[in-house]
Amino acid sequence: MSAPVRRQVTDHLRRGVRTARAWARAARPGEPGPLPDFLVIGGQRCGTTSLYHHLAAHPGVRVATGKELQYFSVHHGRGARWYRGHFPRLSPDERTFEASPYYLFHPSVPARVAATLPQARFVALLRDPVQRAYSHYLHTRSYGVEPLSFADALDAEEERLARATRGGPDSAAAHRALRNYSYVARGRYAEQLERWFAHVPRERIHLARTEDLHADPAGTYGAILDFLDLPAFTPEAFTRHTRRVDRGTSQLTPELRDRLGVYFAPHNARLAALLGWTDPWPG
DSSP states (O other), X not given: OOHHHHHHHHHHHHHHHHHHHHHHHHHSSSOOSOOOSEEEEEOTTSSHHHHHHHHHTSTTEEEOSSSOOOTTTTTGGGOHHHHHTTSOOOOTTOEEEEEOTHHHHOTTHHHHHHHHOTTOEEEEEEXXXXXXXXXXXXXXXXXXXXXXXXXXXXXXXXXXXXXXXXXXXXXXXHHXXXXXXXXXXXXXXXXXXXXXXXXXXXXXXXXXEHHHHHHOHHHHHHHHHHHTTOOOOOOSOXXXXXXXXXXXXXXXXXXXXXXXHHHHHHHHHHHHHHHTOSOSSOO
């Protein structure tokens, strides 16, 4: 069995067990579990797995049954009881959360979240969109679902996404394309945040740069804890967590880097104006 197939099988089995447990809890009388106090909403390939582990290590936090429940995106039709079945019973001083980086990008999510979690808070990490796009490409290739070179995948992206979403963003085909092939689209952060701000007050969304989490993990993490009203805490180590393995010669050539830099320039300017950031990606 190849490594990509093994990863897909392992992930499928893990999700199946988690889902079965949630359905079992949902079938019991009474409320199956609480709703989350906060969400990590994105972005993909921006360090959300590392942040998830840092938050899960906090003594006042109890996690859901796993990362990426995808209730507000892929699995919204399963209902709130199924979603609540993923969260543990809490004591008065405990909080719970989940992290699904697809939430920032999927257009249906902000309205659904606002209706279900009117008091929750949200955290998003944003990364240099050029680096994010290539990391996303490597991630998709590692699952064996991207046959194209990086250059060809960039050329094919617009048509791939348009074809898959003709019937709306919530079909199985749409989710597959939006999750796998949105290399450039996910780096247009301003338009995604504007959708969120239309449904959720800005003061309930905390934004941080991936680069800052890497350069100053204690300070960035501390600011997130402060935003979430969680007591100060320092994990034993700020370990980076990633499942993407980068082997071989990089396909992010200087030519493609320049091409993407030109493409993202107006979107970065829009983001800077939206957030009041002088330069979103210094250096």
